[in-house]
Amino acid sequence: VSRTQVRRLPEKAVSDVAALHAVLDAGMVGHAAVVEDGQPFVVPLAYARDGERLLLHGSTGSRLLRALAAGAPTCFTVTLLDGLILARTAFESSMRYRSAMVLGRCTVLAGADAQLGLQRLTERLTPGRWEHLRPPSRKELAATTIVALGLSEWSLKISDGFPDDLDDDLDWPVWAGVVPLSQEWGMPLSSPDMRGDFPPPNPAR
Amino acid sequence: VSRTQVRRLPEKAVSDVAALHAVLDAGMVGHAAVVEDGQPFVVPLAYARDGERLLLHGSTGSRLLRALAAGAPTCFTVTLLDGLILARTAFESSMRYRSAMVLGRCTVLAGADAQLGLQRLTERLTPGRWEHLRPPSRKELAATTIVALGLSEWSLKISDGFPDDLDDDLDWPVWAGVVPLSQEWGMPLSSPDMRGDFPPPNPAR
Numbered sequence: 541v542s543r544t545q546v547r548r549l550p551e552k553a554v555s556d557v558a559a560l561h562a563v564l565d566a567g568m569v570g571h572a573a574v575v576e577d578g579q580p581f582v583v584p585l586a587y588a589r590d591g592e593r594l595l596l597h598g599s600t601g602s603r604l605l606r607a608l609a610a611g612a613p614t615c616f617t618v619t620l621l622d623g624l625i626l627a628r629t630a631f632e633s634s635m636r637y638r639s640a641m642v643l644g645r646c647t648v649l650a651g652a653d654a655q656l657g658l659q660r661l662t663e664r665l666t667p668g669r670w671e672h673l674r675p676p677s678r679k680e681l682a683a684t685t686i687v688a689l690g691l692s693e694w695s696l697k698i699s700d701g702f703p704d705d706l707d708d709d710l711d712w713p714v715w716a717g718v719v720p721l722s723q724e725w726g727m728p729l730s731s732p733d734m735r736g737d738f739p740p741p742n743p744a745r
Numbered sequence: 746v747s748r749t750q751v752r753r754l755p756e757k758a759v760s761d762v763a764a765l766h767a768v769l770d771a772g773m774v775g776h777a778a779v780v781e782d783g784q785p786f787v788v789p790l791a792y793a794r795d796g797e798r799l800l801l802h803g804s805t806g807s808r809l810l811r812a813l814a815a816g817a818p819t820c821f822t823v824t825l826l827d828g829l830i831l832a833r834t835a836f837e838s839s840m841r842y843r844s845a846m847v848l849g850r851c852t853v854l855a856g857a858d859a860q861l862g863l864q865r866l867t868e869r870l871t872p873g874r875w876e877h878l879r880p881p882s883r884k885e886l887a888a889t890t891i892v893a894l895g896l897s898e899w900s901l902k903i904s905d906g907f908p909d910d911l912d913d914d915l916d917w918p919v920w921a922g923v924v925p926l927s928q929e930w931g932m933p934l935s936s937p938d939m940r941g942d943f944p945p946p947n948p949a950r
Contacts, residue, residue, distance in 0.1 A: 543784065548807045569826050569840070571776040573785035579748065580778035580785045582822040584844050602753045617787040621774050623931070624948060629878055630867045631885040635774070639789050662835045672919040673834055680836040702936045714877040715943035720931030726828070730922040731907045738920035743829060 543643060544695040554696040563638045563696060564589045567618040568665060572596065574607040574614055587616070588664035590688070594642065595649070595657045597686040605685040608646040616689055617641045623720040627703035628712040635699065636718060642694045646687035657686040666741045748848060749900040759901040768843045768901060769794045772823040773870060777801065779812040779819055792821070793869035795893070799847065800854070800862045802891040810890040813851040821847045821894055828925040832908035833917040840904065841923060847899045851892035862891040871946045 546553035554560075564587075573582045583604045588595045594616060598605040608614055622636035649657045655676065662670045676684075703716045728740035751758035759765075769792075778787045788809045793800045799821060803810040813819055827841035854862045860881065867875045881889075908921045933945035 548804055569824060569842070571787050571822060571824070573778040573787045573820070575780050575783060575785050578780060579818045579848065580780050580787075580820045581848075582776050582778045582785075582787055582820045582846065584822065584824040584826075584842065586840060599753055613784045615778070615785045615787045617776060617789065619774060619776070619789040621789075621928075624870060626871060626874070626946065629881065629885065630863050630875070631881055631889065633867065633878075635791060637774070637789065641787065643784065643786075658835050662838065665829060666831060669831070669919075670835070673838075674914050674917045674919075676834065676836055680834065684836065702934075702938075705936075705938070709879050710938055710940055712879045713941060713943060714874075714879075715933075715935070715945045716939060717933055717935040717945060719933045719945070719948050722929055722931060723826075724927055724929050726925030726927060728920075728922055728924045729907075730920070731910075733907075733910070733915055734921060735915055736918060738918060740920045740922065740924070741831065743924055 544641065544693050546695050546697060549697070552697045552699050554698050559698070560640055560691065560694060560696050561589060563620065563640045564594065564618055567620055570616050570618040572604060572608070572614055572616045574604055574612050586661065588661045590657070590660050592691045593688045594691065595661055595686060595688055596646065597658065597661055597684055600683055600685045605687070608687050609648045609685050611645045613645055614689065615641060615643050621721055622700065623718050625699070625701070625703055625718055626716055628705045628709040628714055628716055632703055632705050638698045640694060640696045642689055642691060644689050644693055646689045649686040649688060654681060654686045658684065665743055667744050669741055749846065749898050751900050751902060754902070757902045757904050759903050764903070765845055765896065765899060765901050766794060768825065768845045769799065769823055772825055775821050775823040777809060777813070777819055777821045779809055779817045791866065793866045795862070795865050798893045798895045800866055800891060800893055801851065802863065802866055802889055805888055805890045810892070813892050814853045814890050816850045818850055819894065826926055827905065828923050830906070830908055830923055831921055833910045833914040833919055833921050837908055837910050843903045845899060845901050847894055847896060849894050849898055851894050854891040854893060859886060859891045863889065870948055872949050874946055
């Protein structure tokens with residue numbers, strides 16, 4: 541049995557790598573774990589997919605990034621919550637979600653690779669923005685750790701259905717169905733220290 | 746130094762327990778980690794706060810729930826993504842978020858406590874729905890593991906500001922500010938197997 545075989549609700553497991561990419565490309569934040577003295581720590585991180593790997597970044601001073609850069613075994617999970625599945629019983633009630641779990645060890649990006657990684661991370665959420673930003677300084681690059689996690693060991697679960705109540709429960713006098721949930725962008729809020737008049741970006745997704 | 750002391754960006758750390766409760770009560774899914782042979786696994790889980798503890802549940806057959814029920818050290822992190830903070834540099838760009846991390850070991854709820862826990866988990870997202878559902882059967886209760894994680898060791902980080910660019914960068918010709926992000930409920934979708942005409946619920950939050 542592999543470490544990423546889905547044992548619970550295997551009918552929700554998806555093995556198509558294009559579906560994995562689609563979920564990873566739809567998410568904006570994942571949760572990375574590292575272990576210290578047997579204690580797991582789970583920390584949210586922005587990320588971007590770059591082909592068959594994920595790029596993660598953070599401060600060189602961060603405990604998490606230091607552990608990842610040192611090659612500690614990690615798990616990076618991206619979950620998109622798509623709605624509530626409300627059945628006639630608590631037992632059959634659940635959620636619509638898409639969740640990708642990636643296991644492995646990271647490698648550190650250096651030099652031009654690191655700068656390309658930063659660009660990729662910026663362009664993921666705000667396409668076209670990189671060329672308008674003040675380019676990173678040597679000091680800023682030195683203060684940033686960028687690591688890559690290969691998409692070799694992963695699992696994907698997708699729950700996108702309706703309640704699956706027992707036949708005997710279908711006459712129970714209660715509404716059943718799905719309440720969808722989605723993430724929506726709001727109106728951009730300009731910085732109080734803005735100088736000049738520039739158009740706000742249209743975030744991806 | 747405690748295990749939950751915020752070392753990175755300590756100005757974003759919040760120590761007020763009411764703020765912790767507010768973040769936990771606003772979230773719907775958290776990410777729990779357990780360790781197996783040195784490898785962390787991060788799994789999304791619905792949860793509900795019950796006073797000074799979190800309730801988690803799942804199948805008795807789930808590896809994660811079995812590990813939690815056995816008292817394995819865990820970390821449960823709830824993250825709400827509130828927007829993008831877009832600065833004049835990639836370095837200062839970040840996100841608005843609220844993230845709570847809870848460390849500890851779970852205890853198992855049994856008997857009437859377990860049933861109350863299930864009720865609490867149901868009522869968290871759909872207040873008033875429990876009394877309309879077909880009550881759980883003995884078999885369903887036996888197939889469900891409910892555990893509690895005390896809110897004793899935790900940290901909370903809140904990022905809710907605007908870009909914090911260097912003075913020298915303020916004239917860079919690019920928009921800077923925040924693009925808010927929020928989760929929105931969609932129109933309820935009735936089950937294809939609905940019988941009768943009942944009103945859909947209004948989810949909490």
